Amino acid sequence: xxxxxxxxxxxxxxxxxxxxxxxxxxxxxxxxxxxxxxxxxxxxxxxxxxxxxxxxxxxxxxxxxxxxxxxxxxxxxxxxxxxxxxxxxxxxxxxxxxxxxxxxxxxxxxxxxxxxxxxxxxxxxxxxxxxxxxxxxxxxxxxxxxxxxxxxxxxxxxxxxxxxxxxxxxxxxxxxxxxxxxxxxxxxxxxxxxxxxxxxxxxxxxxxxxxxxxxxxxxxxxxxxxxxxxxxxxxxxxxxxxxxxxxxxxxxxxxxxxxxxxxxxxxxxxxxxxxxxxxxxxxxxxxxxxxxxxxxxxxxxxxxxxxxxxxxxxxxxxxxxxxxxxxxxxxxxxxxxxxxxxxxxxxxxxxxxxxxxxxxxxxxxx
Ligand SMILES: Cc1ncc(COP(=O)(O)O)c(C=O)c1O
Numbered sequence: 001x002x003x004x005x006x007x008x009x010x011x012x013x014x015x016x017x018x019x020x021x022x023x024x025x026x027x028x029x030x031x032x033x034x035x036x037x038x039x040x041x042x043x044x045x046x047x048x049x050x051x052x053x054x055x056x057x058x059x060x061x062x063x064x065x066x067x068x069x070x071x072x073x074x075x076x077x078x079x080x081x082x083x084x085x086x087x088x089x090x091x092x093x094x095x096x097x098x099x100x101x102x103x104x105x106x107x108x109x110x111x112x113x114x115x116x117x118x119x120x121x122x123x124x125x126x127x128x129x130x131x132x133x134x135x136x137x138x139x140x141x142x143x144x145x146x147x148x149x150x151x152x153x154x155x156x157x158x159x160x161x162x163x164x165x166x167x168x169x170x171x172x173x174x175x176x177x178x179x180x181x182x183x184x185x186x187x188x189x190x191x192x193x194x195x196x197x198x199x200x201x202x203x204x205x206x207x208x209x210x211x212x213x214x215x216x217x218x219x220x221x222x223x224x225x226x227x228x229x230x231x232x233x234x235x236x237x238x239x240x241x242x243x244x245x246x247x248x249x250x251x252x253x254x255x256x257x258x259x260x261x262x263x264x265x266x267x268x269x270x271x272x273x274x275x276x277x278x279x280x281x282x283x284x285x286x287x288x289x290x291x292x293x294x295x296x297x298x299x300x301x302x303x304x305x306x307x308x309x310x311x312x313x314x315x316x317x318x319x320x321x322x323x324x325x326x327x328x329x330x331x332x333x334x335x336x337x338x339x340x341x342x343x344x345x346x347x348x349x350x351x352x353x354x355x356x357x358x359x360x361x362x363x364x365x366x
Contacts, residue, residue, distance in 0.1 A: 004094050004116030012106035012329040022323035024350030028339045029155065029299050031189070031268050034216035038263075039256055050248035054236055059251045062258045063224050067197050067207075075235045076251075077223040078243055080185040083208035085111050086242065087181055087225050088149075090234045091206065092117045097144040099137070103130070103301075103330035105155045105183065112149075120145070126303060126332070129292050130157035132165050138172055145178045152198065153186035156330050156337040158297030160190070163201060170202035179204045186297050188214035189341075191269040199226040206231065211257060213298065213341075215264045221247070222254035272298070275340040275347050282351045288358050298341035301330070307365035309334045315361055320353040 020027040050056050055063075055076035064071040077083040084107065092098055094116035100108060102121045112119050122140040124130040132150065141148070148169065152161045161169075166182070173180050182198045184207050191214075199207040210223035225235055257264060279300065280293045291302035304312055313326045313336050327335035338354075340347055 005113045008110050008113040010107045010110040012325075013110075015329065016325070020323050020325070022317050023321040024346055024353060025323050025342060026338050026340075026347065026350040026354075027323045027325045028342060029186075029337075030213040030218050031216035031271070031298065031341045032343055033219065034257075034264055034267065039253075039260055041253065041256055045256065046249050046252050048248060050246065050251060053245055054239075055246060056248065056251040056255070059222075059255050059258075062255060066258065067199065067224075067226055069197075069199060069226055070229075072229040072232060073199070073226055075225040075227065075232055075239065076246065077208075077210075077225060077239070078221040078247070078250075079212050079218070079223040080183060080208050080210040081107065081223070082221075082242065083210065083223045083225045084108060084181075084183060086235050086238045087206055087208055087227070088112060088115060089238050090231060091147055091179060091181065096146040097142065098147045098149060099140055099145050099178075100149040101132070101151070101154070103156060103327075103332050104149070105151055106329055108149055108151075108183070118144075124154065124157070124159070126290075126335070130154055130159040130301065132159070132161045132169065134165065134168055134172070137169060141172060141176050141178070143176050145173070145176050147178055148173050148180045149183075150180070151183040151186070153190070153297040155183075155186060156299055156301040156325065156327075156335075158186065158294065158299050158301075160296050163196075163198070166198045167201045170198075170204055174202065174204050179206055181206045181208065183207075184209040185213050186299075189268070189272065189297055191265060191272070197226060203228060211254065215257070215261070215268055217254075217257055217264065220250050220253045220257060222250065222257070271344065272341065274344050275342075278344065278347055278351065279338070279340045282355065286355065286358060288362055294340065299337050299339050301327070301332070301335050301337050303332075303335045307361055309336055312336075312357065312361050316354060316357045319360075320357040322350045322353045322357070324354075 207226040212218040289302040325337035
C-alpha cells in the first residue's frame with residue numbers, strides 16, 4: 001500500500017507560477033481576464049460577510065440551475081483546483097487504485113500522491129489525436145479500480161469526448177464498482193455546440209468545474225463539484241477543514257457574473273474564434289509540427305517532428321521572448337502546449353516568433 005505523501009508537489013504549478021512568464025506568453029490556458037468595470041457591479045451590492053455556511057443560497061441555486069441538477073448535488077468550491085482536491089479527498093482512501101489518463105493535468109496526480117493512492121494509468125495516444133480510447137481504458141480497469149480520472153475537454157490537447165464514449169466509460173467503470181471523475185473546466189469553453197455535463201450520464205459520475213478558464217473570471221474563483229447527495233455531504237465535510245467558510249464578496253461577484261454570463265461568453269467566443277483562425281493558419285504553414293487543427297478549447301499540443309522539443313522550447317523563450325508549456329509536464333517531452341486564449345496581439349506576436357524560432361531551430365538540427 002502506498003503511504004500518503006505530505007511532501008507531494010506539482011512541479012508544473014511551481015513552473016507555471018514562477019517561471020512561465022515571457023513577453024508573449026502562450027503558456028496560459030485560461031481566457032484573458034474579463035474587466036471588472038464591464039460587469040454591473042456596485043459597491044452597495046457587495047458585503048464582507050454572509051450567513052450561508054455551505055454556499056450562498058442564490059449562488060447555489062444559480063450553479064444548480066446552470067448544470068440542470070438539484071441543489072443537493074452541488075458543492076461550491078474555490079476554483080476547479082479546490083474542487084479536484086475536495087472531490088479526490090472525499091472519494092479516495094490511501095492505497096485505493098485510481099486509473100488516471102496520460103497525459104493529464106499534473107496537479108491531479110499530485111493530489112492522489114498526497115492522499116497515498118495507488119495510481120495506474122491509461123494512455124490517450126498522440127497518433128489518435130489524444131481521443132479517449134475505450135480499449136485502452138478497458139485493458140487497464142481491474143476489480144481493484146475505485147476511480148477513473150479524466151478531463152473533458154482534455155488538457156493539454158483539448159480533445160473532446162462525446163457523450164456516447166463517456167457513457168460507456170461510466171458503464172465499464174461501474175462493472176468493477178468504480179466511479180468516474182471528470183474535470184470539465186474546459187468544457188465551459190465549448191461555446192458553439194450544445195453540451196451537458198457528464199454528471200447526467202450515470203450515477204457513478206462526479207464532475208468538477210468552474211467559471212475560471214473559459215470566461216476570464218479566474219480571480220472570482222467560482223468552482224463547483226457535482227455529485228450524488230450522499231457524496232456531497234462528505235465533500236462539504238472536507239470543505240469544513242479546507243476553506244472553512246466561503247469568501248462572501250467572491251460569492252456575490254459570482255452571482256453578478258452568472259447573471260451576465262451571456263456578455264462574458266460573447267467576448268470569450270469572439271476572441272477564441274479570431275485566435276483559433278490565426279493558430280490554425282500557423283499550424284497549416286508549419287509542417288515541422290505535428291498537430292490536428294484546433295476545433296475546441298483554449299490549447300493545442302503539437303509534437304515537434306525533429307530535434308528535441310525541450311531544446312526548442314528553451315530557445316523559444318530564451319531568444320524569442322515566447323513561452324509555451326514544455327511537454328515534460330505532461331509526460332510527453334516531444335510535445336509542447338500552446339494556449340490560444342491570450343489577447344490576439346499576444347498570440348500573433350508569439351506565433352510570429354515561434355515561426356522564426358522553428359526556422360532557426362531546424363537549421364541547427366538539420
Ligand atoms: C484540467 C484543469 N483542471 C483544473 C485547473 C485549475 O482550474 P481553476 O483555475 O478553476 O482552479 C486547470 C488549470 O490549468 C486545469 O487545466
